[in-house]
Amino acid sequence: MKKFYEIGQRPSEIILHPAGDSPLARRRLPLTRRHLLKWRSRTNPKTLQQERMLADKRPLWWAIGLGALLVAAPFLSNPMLTIAAIFCIFAAINVLWTLVIGTAGIFSLATLAIVGIGAYASAGLNIWLGLPWPLMFVAGGIAGLIVGGFLALPSTRLDGLYYALLTMGFAEICRVFVQQLKVLTPANGSINNVGSFIPADWQLQRPGLLLGFAGAFVILLLALLIFRIVNSERLGMLLQAAREDEAFAEATGIDFRRARLHVFLISSAGLGVIGAFYAQFYGSISPSIFSLDQLMLLFAMIVIGGLGRSEGAVIGTAIVVLIDKGLLNLGPIRILLVAALMLAVTPLAHNGLVGIREQFRGWRNRKKSEARARRTEKGGEVMPEEAIEFADKQEIYYRRFQKRLRDRLKALITPELIEEHRQRPLGQHSDALNRVLNHFRRGEVADKYAIMRQPGQFHSYKIVAFSGVRGAPPRLVDDKIYEDINQAYHAVFLLRVNDLMES
Amino acid sequence: MDISVTFINGLNLAAIYGLMAIGISLLWSSVGMINMAHGATFAASGYAAWLAADATKALVLAAFGKGVLTTSVMAGITLTAGAGFGALFGAVIYLLAFLPIHDKPNFPVRSLIVTLAINLATVQGLLWYFGPKQKNLPKIFGTGKLEVLGISARYDQIGAILATTVILGLVLFWLRVSRKGLEIRAMMQNPEGAVLSGISVRWTALPVTMLTGALAGLAAILLSQTIFVSPTSGTMPLIKGLTIALLGGLGSVPGAVAGAIIIGFLEAIVGAIPFLGQRYVLFATFVFIITVLIIRPRGIGGLLDEARK
Incomplete structure (x- = not known):
């Protein structure tokens, strides 16, 4: 029997065949008007069969990836479990950072500074004022909000790279400032023995590590939720309009500066909370969080993954954390590896690893249209893409x-x-x-x-x-x-x- | 605290920061690239100069004996090695961060990323190869003090100030009179117009990157008279240079000079005030810069409309 090869996109689509007379019933998420999955119904013109196609498969990929991490975690060795937890924390930071850079379009490099300030504020309150650990998150969030408000002041006046360099300087100020605080001098600028959601006698034990990972995973989920709510709801829509044409957005009454400010403040508060979590997770916080090297490593993560997309932030974080923490015995070479990856990705890919798919499609479409132009020169014959216009195929x-x-x-x-x-x-x-x-x-x-x-x-x-x-x-x-x-x-x-x- | 010491300190700092800031500013205005690898150039040229000095020290000592001649020959070797390696490093930056992507979309951000990666790789490479131990460069201006008009200054301070003035003067003179300088200035004023009148972007960018690299190399040699050469020694000059270039308005050479002088003196003065002291130097500098940028978003000498976007 002759074998027919399946061509086109259809074989890889997820298609259900409900009964033709069954009504479309989609459940909404409680308290919102959103659906969980994007199903699209149509009638197949050839078979006249009712079919339901999943138009956006990204939620499935997210569920598979995060689910796999969650299922695999209890079977990981202790060092790998720590790496997974660190991945979750950094991915959460990067997702919120993506919100600032991608959605709000503010090129801020003060992300780690805000995390550090949240961590220092909450840890200091815990140590010297005896703040219990659940309230540390609130304290970190408030600290992040205040610092975010302070940093947001120049963001509307300065543009692009000016602001980036300024915020980089801000991180450096924080480092020097913390190192020179008289209270912290004996501990070389760090705060130790911070209270934590991990009980003291579980520290560095298996249950403690598992609890730490669970906490980090929850933080990552929350960061992704914030990303989803901000990026694809009202604020994100306003800013998307502004990204395409600022003057037009302003003329239609969109106050995009205000929207940017809101996004910046929201993500700053989130970063502050992550800072409080960071201090609790390690039980201490040191000035190295403000260092330029750490910032560059984080920047490498979002750059390798792709700026402006949450998938990019998470994938890039996974790659860099695996290289940086997973191959510890390589020594300084692993940073060289990260740098080489950056050097390879940036000139070749327009927008990181997640942008490669679109870039490839753009390239393929260009090649296709070039080929089409070559065929048109031959004349007379029907081109393949015109064939659908003929009812009588004999004509072709x-x-x-x-x-x-x-x-x-x-x-x-x-x-x-x-x-x-x-x-x-x-x-x-x-x-x-x-x-x-x-x-x-x-x-x-x-x-x-x-x-x-x-x-x-x-x-x-x-x-x-x-x-x-x-x-x-x-x-x-x-x-x-x-x-x-x-x-x-x-x-x-x-x-x-x-x-x-x-x- | 003596005012004259503060004055000399301020001038010294201004000279070195000026070398870094002008390099960054020049590269941004003519090529449109923020060079985050400037600190790496700084550190790497310091090491190159140290290697050259280390290799030739015994030979020069044997040839000329102890004296002024040896010092001057060593100074020549160190400066040549530093500036030469800086220029070479600039060419490497040109090959990696400019040539492959300068006509692609989103060039400023992507070149920033590539130069950051170069910075990361260089610092780690130096750390890996040389170890974290600091190296000492030969004192190219000798050691000692000099009294001029009642102001006492160390040789290396006077040397740094004079050398910077001479080098910057030469660079600005070259930009003003030479054919290449004319092309570079045309690029700074209007990149598209320059291209339309037949100036090659690629052949203009190469000398600019090499020149700014050489300036960073010289700054490394001059600053290493007071501090040591180490893998991470480039970070602070990079940040200072960047912020001064910002303060002066990216792309404005007079602005960068003014910014360097203001920041140099600000640091020296804040460091000299008893109740503030060295620990608040950085803090005061940044508060000052942020204030200036909020009042004038494009810096002191920044051009509002003509500046590169």
Whole structure:
């Protein structure tokens, strides 16, 4: 039996076939107008069967990835479990950072500074004022909000790289400031023995690590939820409009500066909470969180994954954390590896690893349209993408046959052949001339040439062309009068050869 | 605290920061690239100079004996090695961060990322190869003090100030009179117009990156007279240079000079005030810069509309 290969996108789509008369019932998420999955119904025009297609498969990928991490966690070794927890924390930071850079379009490098300030504020309150650990999250969030508000002041006036460099300087100030605080000098700038959601006697034990991972996973989920709510609801829509055309957005009454500020404040508060979690997770916090190297490593994560997309932030974090923490025995080479990855990804991919798919599609479409342009030059034939416009597919094959036939015949036409016809328009001909003449004789009636004897005159001919419509008279091709019938035959032949060569 | 010491300190800091800031500013305005690998250039040229000095020290000592001649020959070797390696490193940055992506979309951010990666790789590579131990460069201006007009200054301070003035003067002179300088200035004023009048972006960017690299190398040699060469020694000059370039307005050379002088003196003065002291130097600097940027978003000498977007 002949094997048919499946072509196109359809085989890889997720398609359900509900009964044709079953109504579409989609559940909404409680308290929102959102659906969990994006199902689209249609009737298949060929089979006339009702089908339901999953139009956006990304939620499935998220569920598979995060679910796999969650299921695998209890079976991981202790070091791997710590790495997984660190991955979750950094991924959460990066997702919120993506919100600032991608959604709000503020190129801020103060992310880790805000995390650090949240961590220091909450840890300090815990140590010196005895704040219990659940309230540390609130304290971290408030600290992040305050610092975010302070940092947001210049963000509306400065643009792009100016703001990036300024915030980088801010991180450096924080580091120096913390290191030189008199209270912290004995511990070299760090705060130790911070209260934690992990009980003290579980620290660095298996249950403690598992609890730590669970907490980090929850933090990651919360960060993704914030990303989803901010990026694809009202604030995100306003900012998307502003990204496309700022002046237009402003003219339609969108206050995009305010929206940017809101996104910045929301993510700053989130980062502060992550900072409090960070301090609890390690039980201590040190000035190295403000260091430029750590910031660059985090930046490498979102750059390798792809700026402005939550998938990019998470994938990039996974790769860099695996290299940085998983290959500890490589020493400084692993940072070189990260840098090499950055150097490879940035010039080749327009937007990180998650952008490669779209980039490849863009490239393939360009190649396709180039090929299409080349085919159009050949003329006459039906192009594959036009085929859907013909109801009678026989027409396509007829045209293709005709085109190939014309190509063959064109190759036969030579000066000798024309000369042969000129000498003897009628009678026995060579094989090539016979083939050409047969083709001409079988042509369609419309625009077919004919010889008309001039009325009332003897040996006087003109060339006409049939209209192809019953009742419509033929039209005169030119005014030339031929005195000899053979000359007229040859003139018709030349006209037809001319048409053939031009087709 | 003596005012004259503060003055000399301020001038010294201003000279070195100026070298870094002008390099960053020049590269941004002519090529449109924020060079985050400037600190890496700084550190790497410091190491190159140290290697060159280390390799030739015995030879020079044997040839010229102890004296002024040895010092000056060593100074020549160190400066040449530093500036030369800086220029080479600039060419590497050009090859990696400019040439492959300069006509692709989103060039400023992508070149920033690539230069960051170069910075990361260089610092880690140096750390891996040389270890975290600090290296000591030869004192190219000798050691000692000099009294001029009642102001006492160390040789290395005077040397740094004079050398920077001479080098910056030469660079600005070269930009003003030479054919290449004309092309670079055309690029700074209007990149599209420059391209339309037949100036090649690629062949203009190469000398600019090499020149700024050489400036960073010289800054490394001059600063290493007071501090040591270490893998991470480039970070602070990079941040200072960037913020001064910002303060002066990215792309404005006079602005960068003014910014360097203001910041140099600010640091020296804040460091000299008893109740503030060294620990608040950075803090005061950044507060000052943020204030200036809020008042003038494009810096002191920044051009509002003509500046690169």
